[in-house]
Amino acid sequence: MASSPPAPPPPSPPDPLPRQQQPPAETAWARALRKLLPAGAPLPDEEQLDYSFSVDVAGPAAERRPPPRSSADGPPLLPLARHRRRISRLLRPSAPRRLQSPPRCEPSPPSSSPDATSPASSPPRCSSSSPPAPPPPPPPEEPLNQGSKRRGACARCGKGGIGVGILGEREECLACGARYCAGCVLRAMGSMPEGRKCVGCIGRPVADARRRARLGKGSRLLARLLAPAEVRQVMRAERGCAANQVRPGEILVNCRGLSQGELDLLLGCAVPPERLAAGRYWYDKDSGLWGKVFINGREITKTELRMLKLANVQCPRNTHFWLYDDGSYEEEGQNIIKGNIWQKASTRLIATLFSLPIPRGLKEDTTLYSSRFVPEYLEQKKVQKLLLVGLEGSGSSTIFKQAKFLYGTEFSPEEILNLKLMIQSNVYKYLSTLLEWRECFEDEALEEEKELGMSNHKGDGEPKAVQSTSSLYSLNQRLMHFANWLLEIVALGNLDAFFPAATREYAPIVEEVWKDPAIQATYKRKNELHFLPDVASYFLDRVVEISSNEYEPTETDILYAEGVNQWNGLSTLEFSLDDRGPLSDSYADKAGNPAVQTKYQLIRMNSKGLTGGFKCLGMLEDIRAIIFCISLADYDQTWVQSSGEPCNKMIASRDLFEDVIRHPSFEDTPCVLLLNKYDAFEEKISRVPLTVCEWFADFSPVRPHHTSQTSLASHAYYYVAVKFKDLYSVADGRKLFVFQTKALERRTVDDAFRYIREVLRWDDVKNSDAGYGSADESSYSVDMTTSPS
Ligand SMILES: Nc1nc2c(ncn2[C@@H]2O[C@H](COP(=O)(O)OP(=O)(O)OP(=O)(O)O)[C@@H](O)[C@H]2O)c(=O)[nH]1
Numbered sequence: 126m127a128s129s130p131p132a133p134p135p136p137s138p139p140d141p142l143p144r145q146q147q148p149p150a151e152t153a154w155a156r157a158l159r160k161l162l163p164a165g166a167p168l169p170d171e172e173q174l175d176y177s178f179s180v181d182v183a184g185p186a187a188e189r190r191p192p193p194r195s196s197a198d199g200p201p202l203l204p205l206a207r208h209r210r211r212i213s214r215l216l217r218p219s220a221p222r223r224l225q226s227p228p229r230c231e232p233s234p235p236s237s238s239p240d241a242t243s244p245a246s247s248p249p250r251c252s253s254s255s256p257p258a259p260p261p262p263p264p265p266e267e268p269l270n271q272g273s274k275r276r277g278a279c280a281r282c283g284k285g286g287i288g289v290g291i292l293g294e295r296e297e298c299l300a301c302g303a304r305y306c307a308g309c310v311l312r313a314m315g316s317m318p319e320g321r322k323c324v325g326c327i328g329r330p331v332a333d334a335r336r337r338a339r340l341g342k343g344s345r346l347l348a349r350l351l352a353p354a355e356v357r358q359v360m361r362a363e364r365g366c367a368a369n370q371v372r373p374g375e376i377l378v379n380c381r382g383l384s385q386g387e388l389d390l391l392l393g394c395a396v397p398p399e400r401l402a403a404g405r406y407w408y409d410k411d412s413g414l415w416g417k418v419f420i421n422g423r424e425i426t427k428t429e430l431r432m433l434k435l436a437n438v439q440c441p442r443n444t445h446f447w448l449y450d451d452g453s454y455e456e457e458g459q460n461i462i463k464g465n466i467w468q469k470a471s472t473r474l475i476a477t478l479f480s481l482p483i484p485r486g487l488k489e490d491t492t493l494y495s496s497r498f499v500p501e502y503l504e505q506k507k508v509q510k511l512l513l514v515g516l517e518g519s520g521s522s523t524i525f526k527q528a529k530f531l532y533g534t535e536f537s538p539e540e541i542l543n544l545k546l547m548i549q550s551n552v553y554k555y556l557s558t559l560l561e562w563r564e565c566f567e568d569e570a571l572e573e574e575k576e577l578g579m580s581n582h583k584g585d586g587e588p589k590a591v592q593s594t595s596s597l598y599s600l601n602q603r604l605m606h607f608a609n610w611l612l613e614i615v616a617l618g619n620l621d622a623f624f625p626a627a628t629r630e631y632a633p634i635v636e637e638v639w640k641d642p643a644i645q646a647t648y649k650r651k652n653e654l655h656f657l658p659d660v661a662s663y664f665l666d667r668v669v670e671i672s673s674n675e676y677e678p679t680e681t682d683i684l685y686a687e688g689v690n691q692w693n694g695l696s697t698l699e700f701s702l703d704d705r706g707p708l709s710d711s712y713a714d715k716a717g718n719p720a721v722q723t724k725y726q727l728i729r730m731n732s733k734g735l736t737g738g739f740k741c742l743g744m745l746e747d748i749r750a751i752i753f754c755i756s757l758a759d760y761d762q763t764w765v766q767s768s769g770e771p772c773n774k775m776i777a778s779r780d781l782f783e784d785v786i787r788h789p790s791f792e793d794t795p796c797v798l799l800l801n802k803y804d805a806f807e808e809k810i811s812r813v814p815l816t817v818c819e820w821f822a823d824f825s826p827v828r829p830h831h832t833s834q835t836s837l838a839s840h841a842y843y844y845v846a847v848k849f850k851d852l853y854s855v856a857d858g859r860k861l862f863v864f865q866t867k868a869l870e871r872r873t874v875d876d877a878f879r880y881i882r883e884v885l886r887w888d889d890v891k892n893s894d895a896g897y898g899s900a901d902e903s904s905y906s907v908d909m910t911t912s913p914s
């Protein structure tokens with residue numbers, strides 16, 4: 126898909142003929158019939174015509190989609206962008222009331238009558254204020270003469286089809302494989318209660334493996350025809366409906382078909398296989414591995430291969446391994462143990478993330494390691510593992526990257542390439558956020574103008590002035606085309622399929638959109654734009670440069686890029702803090718003995734990796750400290766929970782924090798809370814009161830007149846820190862260590878790690894019963910101004 130993206134501006138469906146320009150129906154029938162009959166033969170009466178055969182008529186498209194209406198008539202009938210705009214509004218609690226006024230286009234509930242753009246059985250669509258009368262519901266339609274049609278022809282209307290886009294796209298029935306053009310797909314598939322199936326195929330299974338792989342994945346054609354919310358509904362139905370699930374007899378395990386009970390058991394287990402497809406499987410009871418695949422004489426799956434690569438197992442093609450139940454492996458017949466795939470905790474963690482099984486009791490049976498080869502884990506005893514977590518956008522990856530820069534580990538070419546690709550595709554995410562907000566602001570401006578016009582004409586008896594259709598936030602038509610196309614791709618979650626492969630091609634138009642006065646006016650209101658990171662303009666300003674093939678991210682680019690790698694789940698970094706970097710030369714601490722170098726392993730896990738009941742956390746052994754990162758500037762931001770409900774982002778962070786610290790694996794693990802983005806917090810606090818976050822509702826600083834912004838920020842910072850400390854200690858009197866960072870400033874990150882080192886020393890002393898910890902805990906705070914205790 127990425128290799129052949131559509132050229133911008135995206136093809137819009139060809140404008141249908143206005144009703145009055147259509148040829149009369151009789152003429153069209155007559156012309157079509159004349160082609161079929163011998164020359165000179167008389168035409169039969171209309172009553173004798175067989176209406177079921179397909180005729181290539183230019184007119185019907187006009188019935189499906191009415192001609193574009195002028196603004197005076199009201200909004201167009203199916204403006205996908207309007208749906209998106211409402212989503213943005215949902216996420217914008219501070220939206221002015223007038224924005225909540227009756228939307229111009231509401232998705233109607235499934236039972237409501239359809240509008241003129243769709244047949245009666247099509248999914249709920251946009252209703253207009255005065256929809257034309259709906260056509261009678263069409264009978265279920267079977268694909269016509271499929272066999273006799275040309276390859277790629279529409280199964281309903283024959284060759285060309287009506288409304289086929291420039292791309293000539295087709296939508297395929299998942300059950301029978303009949304393909305329909307844009308003009309016919311909704312007629313042939315109706316309301317798609319089981320997803321993309323002809324009406325006649327409803328209830329039939331999806332047997333073909335290729336089609337099964339497409340279940341629940343959107344298509345461009347559908348995105349053009351339906352609103353994003355409708356597409357999501359269809360995709361949900363496609364994935365979830367009973368008829369589309371794999372049948373037990375189709376799953377052959379060790380040559381035997383499963384029973385319904387066995388299948389239920391499989392799907393209901395703790396780690397059910399995702400996208401289970403029909404086929405022959407094997408299951409190896411000893412190793413716990415299963416798949417279609419050659420370990421212990423069997424070929425392994427792609428995911429397992431990926432996992433083995435991450436575990437640094439060299440897997441050249443056609444190599445045959447023998448894997449023992451303790452995880453050690455050798456090449457078949459060689460009798461030399463090459464390693465142990467479960468040896469590293471990180472491998473076990475990765476396996477969990479991939480939902481792969483891990484042999485039980487491995488932890489207890491330490492003799493397993495020593496019996497075969499010299500264990501690396503003995504080395505790990507010296508390594509202090511630090512788990513770095515935080516909600517998305519909190520700055521944890523920036524802290525991780527700063528540590529990498531600070532403590533001397535270079536980014537590998539592969540990592541840099543990953544970052545490059547990430548930067549390139551992020552530009553499109555930033556632009557799409559701006560485009561969504563532009564729509565909101567445009568509507569807001571037009572509504573305001575309308576209200577103003579109405580109040581000006583109140584009582585003067587004059588007819589209402591014609592409402593303007595453009596505002597400061599309006600884009601020209603060409604850029605609008607691109608904007609709509611981009612937003613549709615984003616709404617479908619298909620962005621990664623298009624970008625960054627297509628970035629070079631689109632860079633000039635992205636630059637044009639970014640520089641357009643409408644987008645610049647939108648960006649000026651960046652304080653209102655949720656989901657737009659501060660770094661958006663930094664990258665958008667250089668979109669042409671960063672989209673080129675030759676682009677090499679600079680150190681600042683790497684730092685500003687959101688994330689560590691594309692996969693962005695788990696990253697590890699080993700370092701030694703006592704190694705003096707250039708920044709720490711001036712550091713006052715001379716107490717540490719440079720000869721004793723403690724090694725640290727920083728394990729950064731993003732919040733997505735924490736999903737699934739936090740089971741991954743249990744896989745992490747010997748975590749010496751948790752570093753939880755929170756963005757202070759999030760107190761007025763909105764976050765969308767996994768349930769789809771919007772909530773305050775600080776509260777979402779608090780909930781994640783609680784989940785992590787209350788995890789049984791970390792009962793005795795010290796925790797350091799990094800309150801990050803203090804720079805942004807300082808700038809924001811005088812503009813937006815801290816009390817907008819309901820958790821901070823009782824924040825009432827004593828504010829003498831001369832109180833500066835800085836001291837207000839520091840008051841607020843202490844208040845937030847104490848809130849978290851109270852939360853932490855409430856259960857069992859544990860002490861939370863808090864430190865303030867501005868992750869973009871390297872020195873603050875260096876200070877944070879040195880503070881963490883002090884915390885670990887304090888914890889060691891406390892645990893060794895030397896009475897050190899009880900003496901004076903706060904003496905281990907590096908700086909009272911940053912570390913409230
Ligand atoms: N102003 C400011 N911006 C920061 C700070 N720390 C990080 N950022 C920016 O905030 C954005 C998000 O930071 P990340 O480090 O990617 O956040 P994260 O926690 O890793 O988020 P995910 O990678 O999405 O899980 C990036 O654009 C950073 O450049 C800070 O201290 N101040």
Ligand SMILES: [Mg+2]
Nearest residue numbers: 518522687688
């Ligand atoms: Mg990030």
